Amino acid sequence: MTRTTERIDLLGLVPDDARAALEGHFAGRGVASYRARQTLERLYAGLAASFEEMTELPVAEREALTVAFDLKTPGVARVQVSADGTTKHLWRMEDGELVESVLIPSGDRLTLCISSQAGCAMACVFCATGWSGYRRNLTAGEIVAQYRGARQWAGENGRGAITNIVYMGMGEPLMNRGPVMDSLTILNRAYRVGARRITVSTVGIVPGIRELAAREEQFRLAVSLHAPNHELRRKIVPVEKKYPLPELVESLRAFDAAGGRRITFEYVMIDGINDAPELADQLAEIAREFRAHVNLIPFNPVPGTGWEPSSPRALRLFAGRLDAAGVNATVREPRGQDIAAACGQLAAEHEMTPPRPFIELTAGR
Ligand code: SF4
Secondary structure, three states: OOOOOOOEEHHHOOHHHHHHHHHHHHHHOOOOOHHHHHHHHHHHOOOOOOHHHOOOOOHHHHHHHHHHEEOOOOEEEEEEEOOOOOEEEEEEOOOOOEEEEEEEEEOOEEEEEOOOEEEOOOOOOOOHHHHOOEEEEOOHHHHHHHHHHHHHHHHHOOOOOOOEEEEOOOOOHHHOHHHHHHHHHHHHHHOOOOHHHEEEEEOOOHHHHHHHHHOOOOOEEEEEOOOOOHHHHHHHOHHHHOOOHHHHHHHHHHHHHOOOOOEEEEEEEEOOOOOOHHHHHHHHHHHHHOOOEEEEEEOOOOOOOOOOEOOHHHHHHHHHHHHHOOOOEEEOOOOOHHHOOOOOOOOOOOOOOOOHHHHHHHHOO
């Protein structure tokens, strides 16, 4: 019987491990170790998608690398470019799973929003990704591959360099901690994206926030708050039942105490649900402690919700109230709405079923 061994995906190894694996491979073949460095340079700076492209290596070495290692590069199932320049990639993973990433140009910045899971188990009631359910975690290689693919596309289409990365696509990054933590290391050390230019967005997974706080790199944290008190939050963000606000705030204190890191709060503004001015005062109290910026995101209608975004007047009042309480707030412009690329709209065309809390909440309005 022939035994097939799974080839290691080099894209998913942190740089030290990738170097060690390659050095071991070349040493075993009696080849000089500088070939390992050469291979990694082509992989990281050159974005090589296959070993065949590494023409500086002898043919026999390229073939040997192909036998020993894999470079799992997802296929592009679709690219959609919005009228505002926002670009959504639909990636097809090796097992056929579909995930999305979004490139968002803004002034001299080009931000890439990447996915960490296929689907999401968190079931936030305003979010299409949550409705599509959880399918699986992405590997570190699959997370990094979205960056590599988007960077390649941006280069070929005159969009310039990706300046920022946000883990705000499909999935809850801190529910897929091992691969997400490795992907942070890889993006930072191998692809040279500064830690302060990478933001991990979480709905409030306390152990994950503590793990990020313990890291030496100053990655940024965005917390999807969406409600400033336990009673309302548990209806919009079900994870509030597992990690209630006081516990979440405690973990943010640990993150803040680690120093030099910025926290932002994300707050989706839904008409008549969480946009009352007095809620702005409660939100300000939390944000002030962390000198946190608040992003107010007008709810992006998802078909079938029946919910509406807050009115421009309600948004102004809410932002004004935060401002009066000494908190900086920005009303986010919806981006890429015409291609369903805005926050909470990524679903990769999976079937969506509104979760139960949504029905309870609307019935009580
Ligand atoms: S908002 Fe984020 S955490 Fe909540 S369901 Fe959507 S993808 Fe998951």
